[in-house]
Amino acid sequence: MQSSFSELEYAAKKRVTRRDRFLAEIEAVTPWLSLTNVIAPHYPSGGGPGRPPVGLERILRMYVAQQCFGLSDEATEDALYDSQAIRRFVGIDLNREAAPDATTLLKFRHLLEAHQLTESIFNAINAHLAEKGLLLREGTIVDATLIAAPPSTKNKKGKRDAEMHQSKKGNQWHFGMKAHIGVDAQSGLVHTLVGTAANVHDVTQAQALLHGDETDVFGDAGYQGVEKREENLELPVTWHVAMRPSKRKALDKSAVGELMEKLEHAKASIRAKVEHPFHVVKNLFRHRKARYKGLAKNTAQLFALFGFANLVLARRWLCIADGQVAP
Template sequence: MKQRSFASLSFEVKKKPTRRERFLGEMDKVVPWADLLALIEPSYPTSGRRGRPPMAASTMLRIHFMQQWYALSDPAMEDALYEIESMRRFAGLELNEDAIPDESTILKFRRFMEQHGLAVKIFEAVNAHLSGQGLLLRQGTIVDATIIQAPSSTKNADKQRDPDMRQTKKGQQWYFGMKAHIGVDVESGLVHTVTTTPANVGDVTEVDKLLHGQEKTVHADAGYQGAEKRAPKRGRTWHIAAKRGSVKAMPEGDLKDAVKHTEHMKAAVRAKVEHPFRVVKRQFGYQKVRFKGLLKNTAQILTLFALSNLWMVRRTLLASAGEVRL
């Protein structure tokens, strides 16, 4: 049994749990750890060629997830493990007993995940877990995309921007970066498919990749005009928003009122697609790309949407397991 540190003992007797503690306690219960570790452990190194043995896969996976939840760099994650008892406890570490992984160890684990393509497997495993709980249905899909900005400055060692990123204009504003395209379940609002592209790629060009093939309805905004021609299938109904200009140009009368009412109902359904974006960008603080290159950033985005799915249904999962929310 591990000897408890003074910080750990003091942490136990405090009167009020912090928001971070409540959040980590909930996520500890809803993440399917056994399923995810079953994906990682077969290829995870069990011994080092020299030096100390690798950290446990379970510990490193928990640290990796905390990085995503709190938008921490590798050095910031190392500092947080030294400073914040609730994070150490979530990772299963004790200051006076365990070695705290340094930023290089955290970096190596992320590279291990990238090299073995584990981000997409984790995303699929989480969705399989949610499907088994009856939370991810297959009747309809909402598609949308969001821009993730990247540094546009050339004041760096290479004297150039990231070659995988591109510039695009949205409204009257120019952006440099990439796009995350998602397919969301109409009923639950959970993300079932994710793709990424440079920012200048049109939303409609990715629509066929965002459909799982079993949906009967597809909902999209006006940027997906003509999408039904790119992903044709009989028995599928498309609900694509009309362009605002065309609705505005209609003469006043009953017909325009009926069209505006129809567009309002379409928008009410599409609103669910904004929830995962809000969780990833606001709840998890993912405002800009952290890495260089589309491949590394895609791995992070897949992990973020897998975790956002779990966060959005955490109360349902806790209730079904008979857990009382902290």
């Protein structure tokens, strides 16, 4: 198809923006065929009456852009009209066609939620990464982060989300949910995800975050006593849990104390990798607050977010593996 004048003008511009570079990286590393194959059995074929559905890859690309830029359905539709970079990524030429609207994206999101397809997308991405040798699976780091939810009661029912709860972190109370993740200790990529209310203690989800092939598991001080829990007694793993901060501060300057301090420092350096996917989801994708009501919808979104976060974290390795120039 012949390019429009606006596309040619955009392609000829001298400066490549950060959004251009980011979308080009996502374009290059996403296993589009694998993701469309996962969704295709559930996507309408358009054989009946009414308006034919938007092409699967096109609406999937619109959904990916929405997650990577932290946009609502309406804001994603607006972005297609405002940003040539996003239009180019999705494959829309406004001179020939209208952009898919917010309702179309909403229906696609509901389709993903109804068939647990965001988890399938997450698994398909990880299968792709495993084929490239990026998930080594010998060690796992477990951790959790709070995702805030709107605490306001200024709505029709006059109530907060019943599935969200309060949790105290330090001296501050937070209302929302938790994203519990299991991360490959070598690559720092997320292999397991569980969403719960914020008041669920981290240690109760530790076993659910293991894939079963690891020999060592690392966790912060919130996982103290994890090896004594009934569900973990028979697990063939070694738990490496951080010492409580108060106990670590009390270490003396003896040879034993210095050795224990070095051991804690070594464990902390390994655990640091778990912060990378949290950084991508919260800072790069701007997902700091639950967008929807209920745990199911928000957990479904988290599977998509952490799946795409894995691609962002692995993009340099993937480009090298595919013989491309790493960004």
